Amino acid sequence: MRRRRMGSSGLEVSQLGLGTLTWGADTDVEGATAQLTAFVDAGGTLVETADGYGDGAAQEVLGEVLTATVPRDCLVIAARATLPAGPPGSPHGPGAARGALLFGLDATLKRLGTDHLDLWQLPGFDATVPLEETLSAVQVAVMAGKARYAGLVAPAGWQLATVAERGRALGGITVPVSAQVEYSLLCRDPEPELLPAAVHHGVGLLAWAPLGRGVLTGKYAAGTPADSRGASPALAPYVEARRNERSARIVQAVLTAADGLGTSPLSVALAWVRDRPGVGAAIVGARDAAQLAASTAADGVVLPAEIRAALDDVSAG
Numbered sequence: 001m002r003r004r005r006m007g008s009s010g011l012e013v014s015q016l017g018l019g020t021l022t023w024g025a026d027t028d029v030e031g032a033t034a035q036l037t038a039f040v041d042a043g044g045t046l047v048e049t050a051d052g053y054g055d056g057a058a059q060e061v062l063g064e065v066l067t068a069t070v071p072r073d074c075l076v077i078a079a080r081a082t083l084p085a086g087p088p089g090s091p092h093g094p095g096a097a098r099g100a101l102l103f104g105l106d107a108t109l110k111r112l113g114t115d116h117l118d119l120w121q122l123p124g125f126d127a128t129v130p131l132e133e134t135l136s137a138v139q140v141a142v143m144a145g146k147a148r149y150a151g152l153v154a155p156a157g158w159q160l161a162t163v164a165e166r167g168r169a170l171g172g173i174t175v176p177v178s179a180q181v182e183y184s185l186l187c188r189d190p191e192p193e194l195l196p197a198a199v200h201h202g203v204g205l206l207a208w209a210p211l212g213r214g215v216l217t218g219k220y221a222a223g224t225p226a227d228s229r230g231a232s233p234a235l236a237p238y239v240e241a242r243r244n245e246r247s248a249r250i251v252q253a254v255l256t257a258a259d260g261l262g263t264s265p266l267s268v269a270l271a272w273v274r275d276r277p278g279v280g281a282a283i284v285g286a287r288d289a290a291q292l293a294a295s296t297a298a299d300g301v302v303l304p305a306e307i308r309a310a311l312d313d314v315s316a317g
Contacts (some may be wrong), residue, residue: 001043001282001300006280008202008312011119012147013076015274016295017046017283025230026287027197030060034070034289042296045076048180048206048283052137059111067113078119078206079108080153080180083126091187096126105146120147121180124211125159126177131166138174151178151206157193164201173260178204178280184273185250185315186212186242195278204280207273211284218255227287238314257307267298272311275303 002015005266007098019037023032036047050060055292059079066072081104083095101122107153108114119143141147160179166174179198181190183205190198198205212219214229222242224230230239251265258265286292299304303311 003043004178004204004280006119006149006151006204006277007150007198008205009149010191010216011076011177013046013082013226013281014044015281016270016297016299017042017048017281018044018292019027019055020047020049020058020062020284021285022058022287023061024054027061029061029064033065033287034182035292036062036065037069037285038289038292039296040070041292042299043118045074045295046078046281046283047075048080049080049112050080050082051104051111052080054106054110059108062161063111063113072114076118077114078121078151078178078180079112079117080121080257081105081108083123091230092127096123096129096134096137096151098133098137098140102140105137105141109146112123117147119149119151119178121151121153121178123153124155131162132170134165135163135174137169142173149177150174150179151176151203153180154182155194156254157177160197160203161201164203175201176203178206180206180208180283181209182209183210183276183279184210185216185254185269185311186247188315195254195276197280205276205278207276207282209277210273210282211266211269213239213242215239215247216251216254216265218251218265220256221248221251221255234258250311253311257303257311261301261303261307263301264294264298267301268303268307268311269293270298271301271303272308274298277306297311 003012092103135233138150164175181192229235235264254265254268258268
């Protein structure tokens with residue numbers, strides 16, 4: 001699997017990241033071990049997690065796998081902080097307060113069984129806390145060796161630009177290297193504002209849900225498979241938000257492109273996102289190791305210019 005630098009930083013990641021959203025819920029330790037082992041064997045390095053995934057259960061599972069199976073130094077672990085960062089009634093302050101963020105970071109490190117994160121991703125702006133205080137939490141974490149780099153989760157373009165400029169004024173240590181946001185043929189929202197800001201400031205995008213929450217694989221074209229996320233009571237609304245007439249047209253275009261190229265719709269959709277300007281990596285989740293293999297197999301797929309242009313046109317607007 002090929003690797004890329006995140007924006008203009010020195011952080012290098014595999015261009016496909018492994019998400020852990022369902023770990024600890026739909027995916028147990030055995031299943032997670034199989035996924036992570038297969039991912040590393042395919043050359044993957046970037047693993048994405050969050051303290052909000054199963055209220056920390058995903059991180060606990062990842063920690064168990066790291067202890068028993070996959071060496072920590074093989075991975076680039078990117079962990080998202082969730083607001084509010086402290087526990088209910090925390091004395092450390094609300095939301096993105098320095099105390100709350102650092103408390104949450106320590107809890108994440110404990111669950112993972114590691115002494116540092118390669119990429120600590122902070123949530124969006126917290127209007128109740130001065131930005132300088134939030135950035136100071138990054139300074140503390142980096143200086144203490146608990147985080148190597150920092151990024152943002154779903155910022156607006158102006159927010160990313162503001163953090164980048166304030167970070168440079170503080171000496172550069174808090175300048176974000178990544179912005180994680182939903183991005184796919186079904187969700188091109190980052191393109192008008194966030195993506196240009198990221199490119200300008202040397203920030204790499206981590207594209208979340210690059211398969212349109214599973215819809216772009218074509219699995220929902222004829223209905224809802226019983227074993228899919230769309231059939232899950234917890235995740236059905238998440239999938240349904242991407243099922244509409246516009247999506248159906250885009251899915252049909254992806255199916256046509258896949259047929260013409262002799263590859264899978266998944267590979268077409270993933271390759272489109274992966275190779276967009278400014279994207280550092282596309283993050284995928286999987287039900288099991290076999291499903292993950294379909295994503296890692298897309299690494300060698302490169303879309304011809306005419307197919308990329310056709311997909312751009314059908315998904316515009």
